[in-house]
Amino acid sequence: xxxxxxxxxxxxxxxxxxxxxxxxxxxxxxxxxxxxxxxxxxxxxxxxxxxxxxxxxxxxxxxxxxxxxxxxxxxxxxxxxxxxxxxxxxxxxxxxxxxxxxxxxxxxxxxxxxxxxxxxxxxxxxxxxxxxxxxxxxxxxxxxxxxxxxxxxxxxxxxxxxxxxxxxxxxxxxxxxxxxxxxxxxxxxxxxxxxxxxxxxxxxxxxxxxxxxxxxxxxxxxxxxxxxxxxxxxxxxxxxxxxxxxxxxxxxxxxxxxxxxxxxxxxxxxxxxxxxxxxxxxx
Numbered sequence: 001x002x003x004x005x006x007x008x009x010x011x012x013x014x015x016x017x018x019x020x021x022x023x024x025x026x027x028x029x030x031x032x033x034x035x036x037x038x039x040x041x042x043x044x045x046x047x048x049x050x051x052x053x054x055x056x057x058x059x060x061x062x063x064x065x066x067x068x069x070x071x072x073x074x075x076x077x078x079x080x081x082x083x084x085x086x087x088x089x090x091x092x093x094x095x096x097x098x099x100x101x102x103x104x105x106x107x108x109x110x111x112x113x114x115x116x117x118x119x120x121x122x123x124x125x126x127x128x129x130x131x132x133x134x135x136x137x138x139x140x141x142x143x144x145x146x147x148x149x150x151x152x153x154x155x156x157x158x159x160x161x162x163x164x165x166x167x168x169x170x171x172x173x174x175x176x177x178x179x180x181x182x183x184x185x186x187x188x189x190x191x192x193x194x195x196x197x198x199x200x201x202x203x204x205x206x207x208x209x210x211x212x213x214x215x216x217x218x219x220x221x222x223x224x225x226x227x228x229x230x231x232x233x234x235x236x237x238x239x240x241x242x243x244x245x246x247x248x249x250x251x252x253x254x255x256x257x258x259x260x261x262x263x264x265x266x267x268x269x270x271x272x273x274x275x276x277x278x279x280x281x282x283x
Contacts, residue, residue, distance in 0.1 A: 003055065007057045007243040059091070148183050152171050171189065187219065192206075
């Protein structure tokens with residue numbers, strides 16, 4: 001089974017008139033003001049999955065700052081999940097900077113979504129209050145045994161829309177606070193996986209942490225699949241395409257170019273995700 005753990009889909013009203021949603025949403029504006037930045041719907045995702053041989057996808061929306069926008073989008077994700085059972089599993093997304101974040105998380109999960117993500121703090125503002133909210137949301141996921149997907153990006157290198165100021169110490173502190181949570185760090189966790197080579201503390205701290213490959217072709221050379229696999233093991237690497245940013249097939253071609261062992265490649269493409277989500281997939 002091939003599973004894509006990182007895809008974005010949007011309601012028709014957002015796809016048809018994105019500019020109307022720019023007001024009061026600097027993060028959304030920064031990422032999607034370029035008309036070339038694609039917005040896809042649930043049927044677009046299914047079509048791409050069928051074309052590239054993906055069996056199941058985790059799908060989510062955007063971390064809106066406006067509560068009503070977040071609710072509408074999360075409800076759209078829920079409808080997509082109901083429309084394509086066994087193909088789409090939805091996660092709830094919203095801004096973790098807002099006072100209503102925890103209540104929306106509870107509402108969305110109780111409505112039937114399978115976890116939280118991709119949660120992001122775009123543009124900075126990652127303070128103690130935000131950290132406390134993320135920990136509380138992680139506790140919700142831990143109590144219900146649901147995945148929790150966080151946006152993490154590398155702290156150095158070129159700038160691009162959606163890259164937010166952060167350092168790995170911030171991320172690591174969250175990892176420690178979220179022990180026992182099925183935690184997925186997007187975009188290779190900003191490189192945090194490298195520190196699994198340390199002799200003390202870190203390998204144990206990363207026991208419940210998984211790393212997705214979202215946007216990898218734009219960020220890293222293909223060798224990362226082989227090198228990361230040797231550091232953390234393919235069972236901790238989850239294929240994520242960041243669709244519609246990049247199609248799944250591009251990732252598969254990169255993996256093939258690295259001559260990964262078939263067992264490792266199959267684990268990254270879906271085996272690891274199937275193990276992580278088995279209690280949800282087969283319930």
